[in-house]
Amino acid sequence: MSPTLPSAQPCPRPRSVLTDLQSVHQHMGYCPQFDAITDLLTAREHLEFYSRLRGIPEEETPRLGLGPHADRPAGKYSGGNKRKLSTAIALLGSPPVVFLDEPTTGMDPRARRFLWDCILSVIREGRSVVLTSHSMEECEALCTRMAIMVNGRFRCLGSVQHLKNRLTPFLEDDSYQESAV
Template sequence: AVERIIYKLDLQNHCERACGTYSGGNKRKLSTAMALIGDPGVVFLDEPTTGVDPKTRRFLWDVLIKATAEGRTLVLTSHSMDEITAVSTRVTIMVGGKMRCLGSLQHLRSRFGQGLTVIVKTEKGADPGPAKNFILHEFEDSELIEEHTNMMTIRIPQKKVLWSQVFKALQDGQQRYHIEDYSVSQTSLEQIFIMFAHGQEAINDSDLNYDREAAEEELERSSSMKI
């Protein structure tokens, strides 16, 4: 079991050395190996990739993903939104020592997201005004967030529009309004975290109570929880 975990964490060239001489990345690998040895059913990890280089970080993510595929439940804390997105199936956000929400990434985006973000780039030399006015008039309550030369960012409340409607409108108006390129995305996990941390009024007590009830029902249907 020890040799297997050494090779799994790529520590075979360092296993004869004192751990105090390890680099930061290898120390993180060693910590992960110690947590996984013995094939525990539940593994708790605190900031497992803090301070490591991007290559080692992705290597450790792969190790954690494989561990969940083998049937283990991982409970980890992290301030890295990329890490949470890469390895998590369920996420909880804690503010002031209290769990404020719990659910899948898509559930949190749908429940607490601020809508769709549309980034539009108009053709060089073209007047961006018509494209901007087209989008703002096409989608009710849409808001111009940022504009710079031929680039603009517009937020559209998702509750009032479907993804397909946004893509269809942009595609239909692409040639007429000289749109060179565009992208549509949901509210990021980082934006949702900041929203909770700042205690925005948009998230009221009834929303949080509903989310806790939904989370409890989800946990009852599941035999394990991966965060």
Template sequence: MPTSRQGDRPAPTAVSAVGLRKAYGDKTVLNGIDLRIPAGTVFALLGPNGAGKTTTVKILSTLIPADGGRAQVAGHDLATSPARVRAAIGVTGQFAALDDLLTAEENLLLMADLLRLPAREGRARARELLQRFALADLAHKRAATFSGGMRRRLDLAMTLVGDPRVIFLDEPTTGLDPRSRRTVWDMVRSLVAGGTTVFLTTQYLEEADQLADRIAVLDGGRIVAEGTAEELKARIPGSHVRLVFPDSAEYARAAAAFPGAAREEEELALRVAGDGSLDALRALLDRLDAAGVRAAGLSVHTPDLDDVFLALTGEGTALATPTGTPLPAEENLR
């Protein structure tokens, strides 16, 4: 659990929800979800299309009411203090909310006016954010001329005009190229290093893996799993070592030594289930030596968040090997 700067007590809770529910007609979108997000962390909410990720963000950012349950954001109750919640948060949606007729600086000053900042403070904040997001050279260019990456940077800068304690990023890198996506990642890391809490929804599982302190998987209106990326990966079977052999004779001897291994006969390869730890690899190599088998190479394969997503949501079923044959659970490297 994240701790405070003093390291002797848990970090305060930035976002919490108990039994959050939402339905549209006879379609239940959220069916009683619970959340607890410590301050100064990144929390990622994953799920297939229509799982309720954006609905969750809209409820927690006071854009729509919940049908049931209760929630607090930045210490303020959604139901009784929505104005205080709005004053403490920033929201960036899937599409940049910019006025294309205005320059970058003018967009920021407009946001400062909407937040009722004094004119001098608003101008200073705009200058600071233009510099921070590497937009100073573009301050007087209209947003309509910006690339997707520039627009997203400006959109994030506008979210920060009010110096929010909690930021909701709803699929913030949708449509961006890999370089621009990584730029956004760096910005998120910088925000969290400064104490901001980030609630992230994303379709990019690598994004959650790179950024999130904790991840929740939403499916069928419920949280079906939650933990760190490593904890979630550890729940999914499929870790194995792939051994490749130089000729059919070596392959045949290896197959006899590892009768439970999954076979790739055309590639002269075996897939031996196991965690790929150093101890397990030593045991595997000792076993090869004892059998008098020489391998041409090996590689360790472990489940990633794609596997977690497919295994835990309605988008897929139990994992299979590349050839469609389930990995043998009983074969062990030790």
């Protein structure tokens, strides 16, 4: 099953977070780490609700493999299907920038791979995805550039390979590992 996503629509003009914050918010998608969905609504109702809030025609709403679950209350979903729904909501309207906070938490490997394919299709459309993850495997599969944060501060920034080369000595150093325990 391939992901069903609407085609990308370019942002009409550059936006400034300093002078045009409301417009910036209207042109971005956000999937929080903890699902912000209502247990009583179905996936279809969630997507319709958020589509209407954003002025998006229903036929442009992504489904992300929720087909068989689309009409069940979200409170009965597995953790993986709740994450898919939260991600689908973030992708509504093809925003040029999408923020995904731990999008595959709680997913089985098959569902995780499916969501990765969806995210990669968004990237291929030319949209930007900012992803937070604790999974190096996920970062390698989805990212062209990575940043590592320690205590809320950026410590490293670069390509996946650059960071691997830079951090491998720390990971192989026995004294470093012992002090980390």
